[in-house]
Amino acid sequence: MARNTRRTHNHRHHSHRIERPAAVIIGMMGAGKTRIGKESAHMLGLPFADADHVIEHRIHMSIPDYFAEHGEPAFREVERDIVCSYLKHFRGIFALGGGAPMTPAIQDALKEYKQHGGKVVYLMAHPEEAMERANRGGGRPMLHGDANARWRKLFVERDPTYTKLANVIVRTHSMSPIRAAERMIDVINERIVHVTGEGIEDYDVQIGEGALAQLPHVLGSGPVRVALIHTTSVRRHSDHARTLLRQAGYDVLDIVIPDAEMGKTIEVANGIWERLGNEGFTRSDAIVGIGGGACTDLAGFVAATWMRGVHYVNCPTSLLAMVDASTGGKTGINTPQGKNLVGSFYTPAGVLADLQTLTTLPNDIFIEGLGEVVKSGYIGDPEILNILRDHAEELRNFDGASFLGSDLEPVVAELIERTVRVKARHVSADLREAGLREFLNYGHTFGHAIEQLEHFRWRHGNAVAVGMVYAAELSRLTGFVDTAFVDDMIELLESLGLPTTWHHRSFDDVLAVMHRDKKARGNTLRFVVVDEIGHATRLVDPPADAVEDAFRFVQD
Numbered sequence: 377m378a379r380n381t382r383r384t385h386n387h388r389h390h391s392h393r394i395e396r397p398a399a400v401i402i403g404m405m406g407a408g409k410t411r412i413g414k415e416s417a418h419m420l421g422l423p424f425a426d427a428d429h430v431i432e433h434r435i436h437m438s439i440p441d442y443f444a445e446h447g448e449p450a451f452r453e454v455e456r457d458i459v460c461s462y463l464k465h466f467r468g469i470f471a472l473g474g475g476a477p478m479t480p481a482i483q484d485a486l487k488e489y490k491q492h493g494g495k496v497v498y499l500m501a502h503p504e505e506a507m508e509r510a511n512r513g514g515g516r517p518m519l520h521g522d523a524n525a526r527w528r529k530l531f532v533e534r535d536p537t538y539t540k541l542a543n544v545i546v547r548t549h550s551m552s553p554i555r556a557a558e559r560m561i562d563v564i565n566e567r568i569v570h571v572t573g574e575g576i577e578d579y580d581v582q583i584g585e586g587a588l589a590q591l592p593h594v595l596g597s598g599p600v601r602v603a604l605i606h607t608t609s610v611r612r613h614s615d616h617a618r619t620l621l622r623q624a625g626y627d628v629l630d631i632v633i634p635d636a637e638m639g640k641t642i643e644v645a646n647g648i649w650e651r652l653g654n655e656g657f658t659r660s661d662a663i664v665g666i667g668g669g670a671c672t673d674l675a676g677f678v679a680a681t682w683m684r685g686v687h688y689v690n691c692p693t694s695l696l697a698m699v700d701a702s703t704g705g706k707t708g709i710n711t712p713q714g715k716n717l718v719g720s721f722y723t724p725a726g727v728l729a730d731l732q733t734l735t736t737l738p739n740d741i742f743i744e745g746l747g748e749v750v751k752s753g754y755i756g757d758p759e760i761l762n763i764l765r766d767h768a769e770e771l772r773n774f775d776g777a778s779f780l781g782s783d784l785e786p787v788v789a790e791l792i793e794r795t796v797r798v799k800a801r802h803v804s805a806d807l808r809e810a811g812l813r814e815f816l817n818y819g820h821t822f823g824h825a826i827e828q829l830e831h832f833r834w835r836h837g838n839a840v841a842v843g844m845v846y847a848a849e850l851s852r853l854t855g856f857v858d859t860a861f862v863d864d865m866i867e868l869l870e871s872l873g874l875p876t877t878w879h880h881r882s883f884d885d886v887l888a889v890m891h892r893d894k895k896a897r898g899n900t901l902r903f904v905v906v907d908e909i910g911h912a913t914r915l916v917d918p919p920a921d922a923v924e925d926a927f928r929f930v931q932d
């Protein structure tokens with residue numbers, strides 16, 4: 377996102393309507409919450425509010441005087457009321473006092489803020505730097521006496537709470553205020569999709585340039601060892617992840633697996649289980665998968681099965697993995713009998729979709745990922761289709777080498793966020809695909825048949841594109857949509873460089889595979905179709921002639 381030039385803001389705290397802060401900064405005294413918060417707000421053209429200053433304005437005295445006159449409990453009550461109000465009615469950057477996150481009511485308010493996509497930023501300075509700054513000018517009632525000893529004691533008490541409450545961390549060790557503010561802006565520009573729901577341990581999908589920097593924070597302090605599972609094609613990115621992990625103090629097991637579908641096998645999984653056993657990998661250790669969807673599927677499967685489940689973080693590096701494979705908890709491997717036949721529903725502790733990894737993604741792999749983006753537009757977010765139409769040519773000509781900083785970057789970030797939101801909505805309501813989640817399979821019944829009959833030479837997203845045209849024609853033949861719907865879909869897919877036809881001789885082959893689709897019930901075919909853009913429904917046991925006629929329609 378282009379950084380805003382300086383603009384003045386006559387900001388008022390609007391107490392009557394919901395507008396949440398762009399970011400909330402927490403951290404120790406002297407971390408720079410006020411200085412960096414103000415600097416980054418200025419650079420973004422946003423208002424800034426410092427909770428301590430708002431409180432002093434409200435109590436008409438300094439905080440030290442209020443502490444002396446009324447005591448800390450009374451202060452914490454005033455602080456609680458003001459912070460909880462600002463979390464709903466202030467749209468700028470909001471810096472909290474060091475002690476605020478320790479108040480239960482404020483913790484609850486911060487959790488609700490995050491569930492609405494809010495960013496709680498733990499601003500971490502080097503302790504020596506923070507203590508030196510905190511002691512400037514005195515006036516910090518919590519540091520009376522041996523200030524540094526008090527600071528260290530408070531740090532031990534508060535760091536675990538800060539770490540738990542924050543969904544992003546910004547480390548400013550020896551950074552200038554401007555550089556620290558720029559890091560803050562990168563984090564503020566990141567997009568976060570919060571995934572929650574029955575059977576799901578809440579996690580965030582973080583989308584943005586540099587998101588990998590959050591890897592230590594997402595893993596937390598529990599693991600000693602981290603198994604980093606990746607393919608050689610993403611070596612540049614796995615090297616970066618390994619460096620981040622080692623700098624954060626983790627013992628990294630580097631595990632390279634075969635590329636693409638060759639990595640999604642029981643033999644590969646078994647080799648990793650052997651390695652983990654030999655290395656004494658415990659249940660408190662963690663798995664990180666960095667790569668395309670095949671790699672994150674395999675990594676998730678290993679995480680789901682090692683000691684019946686260890687934490688794992690997905691770091692998707694292809695568009696399809698970012699918008700689909702890495703989120704939702706489907707993990708698995710292929711077997712000689714078919715694709716994804718063995719696996720587990722096992723959700724990650726977090727997903728970091730770092731746009732920097734797209735700089736090495738081949739154009740054809742980017743385009744096939746658009747297949748799942750188009751699908752999500754049709755089943756759940758028509759605005760996705762508008763964005764795709766408006767930027768079709770740039771998207772079709774995607775070039776990783778010139779992607780970062782280009783006009784396409786915010787467009788792709790928006791498409792990724794919107795597509796992940798569509799998936800998260802379905803997964804949150806139906807983790808184990810008993811109902812709503814089936815709609816994510818739009819275009820997949822015929823699409824999987826293509827993959828199977830082409831012996832997986834066709835890329836998934838390309839097969840889904842043809843599968844959607846098949847489903848659209850089938851829904852036209854059965855009265856759900858008109859010819860314009862089908863024509864518009866074909867035009868959009870072709871404008872993006874996606875296939876809309878497939879050459880195969882035998883309908884019987886296709887029918888036999890479709891009857892083995894997981895959505896089939898007994899001898900009854902069940903399709904997901906779209907009856908209006910943005911809304912999916914089911915078509916059960918369609919007339920046999922329509923099923924065949926739609927096949928003829930997508931033949932080239």
Ligand SMILES: NC(=O)c1ccc[n+]([C@@H]2O[C@H](COP(=O)([O-])OP(=O)(O)OC[C@H]3O[C@@H](n4cnc5c(N)ncnc54)[C@H](O)[C@@H]3O)[C@@H](O)[C@H]2O)c1
Pocket residue numbers: 607609610635636637640667668669670671673693694695696697700701702703704705706707716733734735736737738741836
């Ligand atoms: N679990 C789920 O919910 C889910 C959903 C959709 C798809 N999938 C699975 O995901 C897989 C498809 O994912 P995919 O399209 O990412 O395929 P993929 O993992 O095979 O990656 C495609 C190719 O691009 C390369 N690549 C990936 N990122 C790269 C990068 N940044 N730079 C350079 N090369 C890169 C890979 O090495 C590979 O050669 C399939 O196995 C499919 O079953 C799973």
Ligand SMILES: Nc1ncnc2c1ncn2[C@@H]1O[C@H](COP(=O)(O)OP(=O)(O)O)[C@@H](O)[C@H]1O
Pocket residue numbers: 403404405406407408409410411412509510512548551552553556
């Ligand atoms: N990255 C930085 N580099 C240099 N000085 C800094 C930096 N961050 C903060 N400061 C200075 O340190 C002091 C304390 O910063 P402040 O933002 O008030 O900390 P906090 O609000 O976290 O307690 C201020 O004088 C501020 O200008």
Ligand SMILES: O=C(O)C1=C[C@@H](OP(=O)(O)O)[C@@H](O)[C@H](O)C1
Pocket residue numbers: 700703704706716748809813816817820
């Ligand atoms: O998370 C899910 O439910 C999905 C899993 C995959 O389908 P399959 O389960 O048919 O492989 C994927 O291709 C589809 O986009 C959504």
